[in-house]
Amino acid sequence: xxxxxxxxxxAALPALAVALVGGVLGLQLANGGGHYVPLRPTDSCVSRPVxxxxxxxxxxxxxxxxxxxxxxxxxxGMSREAFTLQIAQPGARTDAQINAxxxxxxxxxxxxxxxxxxxxxxxxxxxxxxQSDLSSFRKAAIRxxxxxxxxxxxxxxxxxxxxxxxxxxxxxxxxxSDRHAMTVQVDAAVTKAVMxxxxxxxx
Amino acid sequence: MRPADLATExxxxxxxxxxMSRVGAALLAVTVGCVLADSAVVTLALPEILVRxxxxxxxxxxxxxxxxxxxxxxxxxxxxxxxxxxxxxLSALGIAVFAGASAACAVAGSLDVLIAARSVQAVxxxxxxxxxxxxxxxxxxxxxxxxxxxxxxxxxxxxxxxxGGLLTDWFSWRSIFIVQVPIAVLAVPSALAMRRxxxxxxxxxxPRDRVRIRPNxxxxxxxxxxxxxxxxxxxxxxxxxxxxxxxAAVTVAVVPLAAxxxxxxxxxxxxxxxxxxxxxxxxxxxxxxxxALLPSAALxxxxxxxxxxxxxxxxxxxxxxxxxxxxxxxxTLHGGWTIAARHAGVVLGLAILTPVFTADLRAAQxxxxxxxxxxxxxxxxAPQDKTTLAGGLADQLKADRGRVPDLDPAFARLxxxxxxxxxxxxxxxxxxxxxxxxxxxxxxxxxLIGAALALTAMLSLIPLRRRGER
Numbered sequence: 001x002x003x004x005x006x007x008x009x010x011a012a013l014p015a016l017a018v019a020l021v022g023g024v025l026g027l028q029l030a031n032g033g034g035h036y037v038p039l040r041p042t043d044s045c046v047s048r049p050v051x052x053x054x055x056x057x058x059x060x061x062x063x064x065x066x067x068x069x070x071x072x073x074x075x076x077g078m079s080r081e082a083f084t085l086q087i088a089q090p091g092a093r094t095d096a097q098i099n100a101x102x103x104x105x106x107x108x109x110x111x112x113x114x115x116x117x118x119x120x121x122x123x124x125x126x127x128x129x130x131q132s133d134l135s136s137f138r139k140a141a142i143r144x145x146x147x148x149x150x151x152x153x154x155x156x157x158x159x160x161x162x163x164x165x166x167x168x169x170x171x172x173x174x175x176x177s178d179r180h181a182m183t184v185q186v187d188a189a190v191t192k193a194v195m196x197x198x199x200x201x202x203x
Numbered sequence: 204m205r206p207a208d209l210a211t212e213x214x215x216x217x218x219x220x221x222x223m224s225r226v227g228a229a230l231l232a233v234t235v236g237c238v239l240a241d242s243a244v245v246t247l248a249l250p251e252i253l254v255r256x257x258x259x260x261x262x263x264x265x266x267x268x269x270x271x272x273x274x275x276x277x278x279x280x281x282x283x284x285x286x287x288x289x290x291x292x293l294s295a296l297g298i299a300v301f302a303g304a305s306a307a308c309a310v311a312g313s314l315d316v317l318i319a320a321r322s323v324q325a326v327x328x329x330x331x332x333x334x335x336x337x338x339x340x341x342x343x344x345x346x347x348x349x350x351x352x353x354x355x356x357x358x359x360x361x362x363x364x365x366x367g368g369l370l371t372d373w374f375s376w377r378s379i380f381i382v383q384v385p386i387a388v389l390a391v392p393s394a395l396a397m398r399r400x401x402x403x404x405x406x407x408x409x410p411r412d413r414v415r416i417r418p419n420x421x422x423x424x425x426x427x428x429x430x431x432x433x434x435x436x437x438x439x440x441x442x443x444x445x446x447x448x449x450x451a452a453v454t455v456a457v458v459p460l461a462a463x464x465x466x467x468x469x470x471x472x473x474x475x476x477x478x479x480x481x482x483x484x485x486x487x488x489x490x491x492x493x494x495a496l497l498p499s500a501a502l503x504x505x506x507x508x509x510x511x512x513x514x515x516x517x518x519x520x521x522x523x524x525x526x527x528x529x530x531x532x533x534x535t536l537h538g539g540w541t542i543a544a545r546h547a548g549v550v551l552g553l554a555i556l557t558p559v560f561t562a563d564l565r566a567a568q569x570x571x572x573x574x575x576x577x578x579x580x581x582x583x584x585a586p587q588d589k590t591t592l593a594g595g596l597a598d599q600l601k602a603d604r605g606r607v608p609d610l611d612p613a614f615a616r617l618x619x620x621x622x623x624x625x626x627x628x629x630x631x632x633x634x635x636x637x638x639x640x641x642x643x644x645x646x647x648x649x650x651l652i653g654a655a656l657a658l659t660a661m662l663s664l665i666p667l668r669r670r671g672e673r
Binding site for chain 1: 468469472473474475477478479481482483485486488489490492493496497498499500504507508510511514518567569570571572573574576577578580581583584585586587590593594597623637640641643644
């Protein structure tokens with residue numbers, strides 16, 4: 001009897017220790033302990049919805065860029081986030097990165113067109129003109145062209161594809177911190193795309 | 204004749220002598236606590252030292268490593284000196300060196316000077332604590348003197364990080380060393396007042412008992428594990444979760460508070476020494492595993508694991524030190540071995556854990572950056588605001604490379620319309636949450652290694668063959 005109580009006494013503290021450790025760890029695991037890790041990037045090859053708070057041409061650009069980044073990252077077998085961080089770093093971007101980005105943006109144009117998200121060319125042109133650095137005379141001249149004529153002559157996806165193909169993406173990425181320089185560069189590319197399209201029609 | 208008996212041979216009236224010896228003994232015990240607190244007292248100051256002295260995490264760890272390494276190396280040889288010299292004189296000298304080196308630490312202008320001063324501080328500290336043991340034994344009795352010495356050491360070890368954190372927050376990291384100077388200076392005359400009387404025996408005349416290996420090994424392994432608990436947890440709080448040193452100090456106070464409950468617990472359960480020490484090791488291992496498996500960065504979640512560590516600390520350090528020292532002669536020799544084992548354990552812990560968590564912290568950078576990028580790209584903000592914010596965050600990540608970045612400046616620079624202010628604030632919270640997740644995850648392996656060290660200590664205590672035990 002004395003030996004038994006002695007053994008029980010000897011086991012009481014270790015048993016309490018096991019119970020306390022089990023209780024604390026059990027409570028932690030039940031509340032997500034062990035899963036408190038950073039957000040894992042989703043698969044760039046799986047399409048995801050883009051919810052933009054912007055409107056008009058800004059929303060279109062944002063959606064185009066986000067869908068394009070996904071596609072480019074998917075081509076290179078990496079996450080959208082890793083690809084974004086790579087191309088956002090100052091310094092030289094590889095040909096593979098630039099080509100993937102261009103292809104991704106062009107694919108994004110097709111995706112948005114298929115989803116019916118591309119605005120009419122007239123709407124795109126009017127907003128682009130409003131935001132551009134063109135002279136007042138030129139702006140007035142373009143605004144004078146009827147929407148029907150613009151929409152008959154131009155298609156949004158074609159203008160966007162031409163713009164993307166013509167853009168110097170290396171320079172654009174280098175201008176990420178300079179909004180004005182980016183706008184000037186994109187304006188020039190859009191204008192050139194429109195002019196080329198008109199020239200093609202005249203031929 | 205025992206030194207304790209010899210010490211009573213004096214002409215001072217008994218009552219006056221008694222109160223003087225108690226004050227002197229208390230001052231020596233405080234000094235012992237102070238020296239042993241120094242092992243971990245700067246832990247909470249390390250992030251500030253890291254910034255002020257422009258150094259890296261790996262280099263700043265040497266402020267801790269140097270002190271513990273020198274203390275481990277010098278404690279045993281210092282005990283040898285006490286066999287042939289008057290302990291009062293050597294102790295006073297050690298305490299004076301400790302005080303001078305503490306002052307040098309307080310004014311150090313570079314990391315090299317600080318590490319050098321910490322090394323000298325450890326040499327003085329080694330002589331101070333080993334000598335104080337002999338003087339406490341002489342003044343009180345062998346058992347009471349040893350018990351006072353152990354209790355002072357455990358108290359200092361447990362309270363060190365909290366005291367250091369509060370001082371760093373209220374004043375600066377230098378104040379940690381400044382407050383030690385007067386404490387040590389007061390103890391010098393106390394030690395000298397206990398000088399050997401003519402004819403009083405030296406420790407050299409005493410027989411030498413064999414060193415108890417098992418409790419010393421367990422102490423070394425547990426000290427390594429406790430380093431994980433204190434050093435790493437404090438770094439996680441201050442550097443990973445960006446809490447102030449004062450908040451971190453109050454948080455880690457759970458450990459010494461929980462340690463206070465062990466005495467009534469042991470008394471109630473009437474547990475034997477083996478049950479105490481094995482349970483203590485298990486609790487420390489469990490607490491460290493708990494710190495490795497935190498469900499969030501909320502401070503409330505750290506209370507349970509810390510309480511386990513504190514209970515474990517109270518159940519192990521005191522009885523293991525007693526097992527290693529009590530009744531062993533001469534006390535200075537066994538005290539020296541115990542100090543050497545404990546601080547070699549701290550060095551072992553730092554040597555194993557520092558490269559692990561610094562590598563894990565580096566590895567955590569990429570997932571954290573990915574998570575932040577994902578949140579910024581998908582944030583319900585205007586595209587131009589996202590671009591501006593991304594630029595600011597990139598600058599901040601670059602500036603804080605190698606450390607958990609402070610995102611506040613990037614958000615402070617971002618001007619958004621009033622309607623987007625709530626979104627901006629939510630995004631900042633989300634990004635900080637991702638950083639906390641990455642930092643917490645980065646410390647996981649180091650905490651688990653600490654837990655493994657505590658379990659190894661437990662295994663080293665379990666007797667393999669009962670017959671061989673005497």
